[in-house]
């Protein structure tokens with residue numbers, strides 16, 4: 001009688017174990033690559049939401065803080081680096097891009113989440129959008145409040161990002177940026193407020209979708225080439241061509257532009273006023289730069305709208321490229337990658353109209 005009871009208990013335990021294993025198998029496998037930022041930041045007190053230290057908490061602690069992750073994915077964590085994102089650079093991008101491609105090539109990885117500082121999240125997202133060789137979901141997530149703050153947004157943002165990275169809906173949508181229950185596409189997303197939780201927007205064109213009740217809802221999709229459809233390959237690259245940004249303003253002088261050319265830059269993004277206009281004080285420097293083979297892209301400091309080719313400048317005559325709707329920081333990324341393929345301004349212009 002007694003041994004029958006024990007045998008019965010064993011059977012129940014075995015069934016529970018088999019059921020749990022089957023459930024775990026059904027969940028998507030999502031790898032979280034941690035890179036630092038406010039989502040991993042700590043402050044002196046629970047009310048410290050400015051003046052905290054970014055990039056302090058490791059990936060295991062980030063995962064442990066959200067036990068709910070286990071209900072939506074089989075999660076693994078990796079600390080790729082630990083930085084405040086104002087220190088993001090081309091070397092970190094190459095390292096991250098290569099790691100993402102290695103992981104996504106594995107059949108046991110269904111999606112990737114990258115935790116990142118919000119200051120340059122849009123740049124990393126666009127870089128990965130151009131160099132990731134897979135249609136599997138890649139979601140970049142951050143937080144506006146450090147982990148130690150009252151109502152820290154990191155845990156819910158991480159939960160939503162893991163959910164999104166493991167979802168069927170996110171497959172083939174390009175690299176996504178998700179915070180504040182909203183989903184943005186890498187090409188158009190930008191940070192619009194220094195400190196509020198709803199800082200990430202896609203001006204004029206709108207969010208791709210929302211996350212509500214543990215489910216992603218998509219309404220739009222980027223029309224530009226990305227990820228598996230992109231021609232850019234970083235697998236054999238150890239560096240990227242030097243490209244810098246010059247900002248346009250009233251009383252513009254050419255000192256910064258000339259200094260970048262003298263430093264050996266291969267390309268310069270000119271974030272001009274209005275429709276990418278060039279002050280007459282800078283035009284001679286641009287002509288000289290072109291004679292030296294430096295590619296000059298006319299972007300705009302306005303942040304919205306198309307920079308019209310041959311609009312505010314004779315781009316054909318000056319042999320310039322226009323950025324289309326890319327802001328200057330994203331134009332810089334596309335130009336660096338374009339320069340790994342060609343120095344021909346007509347080819348580079350085609351690239352700017354495709355990506």
Ligand code: SIN
Pocket residue numbers: 036037038039054083084085086116117118119120142143144
């Ligand atoms: C950073 O970008 O690393 C700091 C700011 C933030 O994550 O919100």
